[in-house]
Amino acid sequence: MSGFFHRLLSLLFLWFYIVCLCHYSSLVSGTTRDNFDARLSLVEYLTNNSEIVREILPAPDINTPVNVKFRIKLRQIATVDEKNQAIRLTVWLRFDWNNPFLTWDPAEYGGIESVHANHDLFWVPDVALFNEASLEEEIQILYKRLATKLVIQKDGNCTWNAPATLLSQCKINVSRFPFDEQECHVSIGSWTYTGYKINMTYFEQNADLSNFIENGEWEVKSALLHNRMKHYGSEKIPYPDVTLTLKVQRRSLYYGLNIVIPCALIAVLALFSFVLPSDHGERMSLVITVLLALSVYMLIVSSSLPETSDAVPTLGIYCLGIIITIALCLCATCITLKCRDMKSPMPHWLEVVVIQYMARFVLVKIEEENMRPSLSTDRISVSLNNEKFTKIPEANAESGQEPNTEDMSLLVMNEKQSKCFEDALLEEVRLLTEELRSKQEEEAFAKKWKKAAKVLDRFFLLSFLLVYACLIAYLLSSM
Ligand SMILES: *[C@@H]1O[C@H](CO)[C@@H](O)[C@H](O)[C@H]1NC(C)=O
Ligand SMILES: *[C@@H]1O[C@H](CO)[C@@H](O)[C@H](O)[C@H]1NC(C)=O
Numbered sequence: 485m486s487g488f489f490h491r492l493l494s495l496l497f498l499w500f501y502i503v504c505l506c507h508y509s510s511l512v513s514g515t516t517r518d519n520f521d522a523r524l525s526l527v528e529y530l531t532n533n534s535e536i537v538r539e540i541l542p543a544p545d546i547n548t549p550v551n552v553k554f555r556i557k558l559r560q561i562a563t564v565d566e567k568n569q570a571i572r573l574t575v576w577l578r579f580d581w582n583n584p585f586l587t588w589d590p591a592e593y594g595g596i597e598s599v600h601a602n603h604d605l606f607w608v609p610d611v612a613l614f615n616e617a618s619l620e621e622e623i624q625i626l627y628k629r630l631a632t633k634l635v636i637q638k639d640g641n642c643t644w645n646a647p648a649t650l651l652s653q654c655k656i657n658v659s660r661f662p663f664d665e666q667e668c669h670v671s672i673g674s675w676t677y678t679g680y681k682i683n684m685t686y687f688e689q690n691a692d693l694s695n696f697i698e699n700g701e702w703e704v705k706s707a708l709l710h711n712r713m714k715h716y717g718s719e720k721i722p723y724p725d726v727t728l729t730l731k732v733q734r735r736s737l738y739y740g741l742n743i744v745i746p747c748a749l750i751a752v753l754a755l756f757s758f759v760l761p762s763d764h765g766e767r768m769s770l771v772i773t774v775l776l777a778l779s780v781y782m783l784i785v786s787s788s789l790p791e792t793s794d795a796v797p798t799l800g801i802y803c804l805g806i807i808i809t810i811a812l813c814l815c816a817t818c819i820t821l822k823c824r825d826m827k828s829p830m831p832h833w834l835e836v837v838v839i840q841y842m843a844r845f846v847l848v849k850i851e852e853e854n855m856r857p858s859l860s861t862d863r864i865s866v867s868l869n870n871e872k873f874t875k876i877p878e879a880n881a882e883s884g885q886e887p888n889t890e891d892m893s894l895l896v897m898n899e900k901q902s903k904c905f906e907d908a909l910l911e912e913v914r915l916l917t918e919e920l921r922s923k924q925e926e927e928a929f930a931k932k933w934k935k936a937a938k939v940l941d942r943f944f945l946l947s948f949l950l951v952y953a954c955l956i957a958y959l960l961s962s963m
């Protein structure tokens with residue numbers, strides 16, 4: 485009994501299951517079919533005679549322009565080319581307009597509200613980048629490059645979204661490089677339709693930067709959209725466009741770390757030549773080595789400066805200033821080394837300028853007693869006379885000018901034979917004294933020149949420090 489019931493139940497279940505399944509599958513294939521048919525007829529309806537229709541401006545009436553709304557999403561600043569005055573941007577563009585010929589009633593087409601279709605089949609605005617900077621072989625008008633599908637709503641709203649790279653002309657002023665800020669304009673508008681046919685407007689004034697990938701060198705300060713109306717021809721026909729004004733600022737950290745600081749350090753090394761003891765012949769070679777090091781460094785610098793002769797960039801002036809200063813350092817080192825080796829009397833004007841005024845100015849102490857070399861030689865000759873001839877009165881010895889009178893008094897006192905000897909001796913002593921005096925004079929002159937060299941060293945050290953400070957201040961002032 486229970487076995488019969490059981491079999492009946494399972495049969496019932498099977499029947500129920502089969503009925504259900506059949507119904508369901510017929511339901512599914514029916515809706516798929518309907519959906520496909522609806523879409524097919526909608527596309528057929530929309531693209532009926534599309535070859536002709538797509539050439540017709542979708543204006544509601546002849547006096548009303550088509551309103552094309554434009555939106556730009558900035559993705560990346562790919563390159564900024566100072567030499568060719570161009571900027572390459574990666575963007576997402578979006579155009580919206582209403583096409584009154586592409587409307588339908590969703591109830592007639594299975595509730596379909598929107599269609600995605602190839603943009604070739606329908607009217608699209610012939611947008612172009614007005615300040616395109618591409619070369620001839622790669623130039624293609626912007627709307628031909630946008631290959632994405634068009635989204636059409638039931639009420640004829642068309643949305644065209646596409647990624648693009650825009651290579652746009654941009655006047656780049658490098659006079660403040662690497663602390664410069666550039667302003668680039670990217671103008672997009674219809675190439676052939678005048679303002680009476682197409683009105684280009686924008687959604688929001690600020691370009692969308694939400695997915696922006698930061699550039700290593702450029703920082704976006706602002707990206708604003710605004711309408712521009714350009715009038716061409718003698719009839720002053722207006723051509724509207726939407727212009728993106730992009731303000732970008734160069735990040736100068738790279739140049740600071742790689743050029744400004746190393747150059748300054750190398751340059752300061754050259755100043756040590758004024759601190760080194762002068763007897764070292766190494767001073768010249770130090771400055772020459774520094775100059776060589778800097779010229780090798782300039783190879784790196786020149787490769788990173790913008791290759792343009794429009795303006796001399798700030799960094800270029802700084803580096804040039806440092807090279808010139810080091811070359812002058814070399815000359816100054818030559819001058820002070822020459823001074824150290826001079827033994828001739830110093831010209832009076834030089835003494836006045838260097839030892840009296842400049843020394844005070846650059847705070848070098850000059851010992852006063854070394855200033856009069858003739859005094860010491862006089863004392864030596866006097867003391868020599870005193871040692872030999874003790875009987876000579878002090879007054880005579882002091883004058884020292886009349887050795888003949890002394891000789892005469894000696895002649896009277898002593899024998900005749902000794903006179904010859906005395907004369908010879910005196911002559912010898914005089915010669916010796918003379919030689920000693922000239923030697924000491926020379927030494928004194930040399931000492932004076934050394935003093936002057938010391939003063940000059942200090943003077944050059946301070947003045948080149950001042951020049952470096954000015955260069956750095958110049959660089960900082962243009963930041
Ligand atoms: C396409 O247009 C022709 C007339 O130009 C019309 O006869 C035909 O029915 C249209 N087809 C559809 C799918 O609307
Ligand atoms: C079509 O665009 C108009 C004007 O922009 C807007 O008011 C309307 O809601 C849009 N229609 C659809 C279906 O989004």
Ligand SMILES: *[C@@H]1O[C@H](CO)[C@@H](O)[C@H](O)[C@H]1NC(C)=O
Nearest residue numbers: 655656657658659660794795
């Ligand atoms: C470049 O900028 C500097 C100052 O920023 C300005 O003095 C100079 O006239 C500009 N040069 C050009 C060609 O615009």
Ligand SMILES: *[C@@H]1O[C@H](CO)[C@@H](O)[C@H](O)[C@H]1NC(C)=O
Nearest residue numbers: 549551679680682683684685
């Ligand atoms: C273009 O559209 C803007 C705003 O939608 C409007 O202010 C302007 O008058 C329009 N221009 C033309 C020529 O219709």
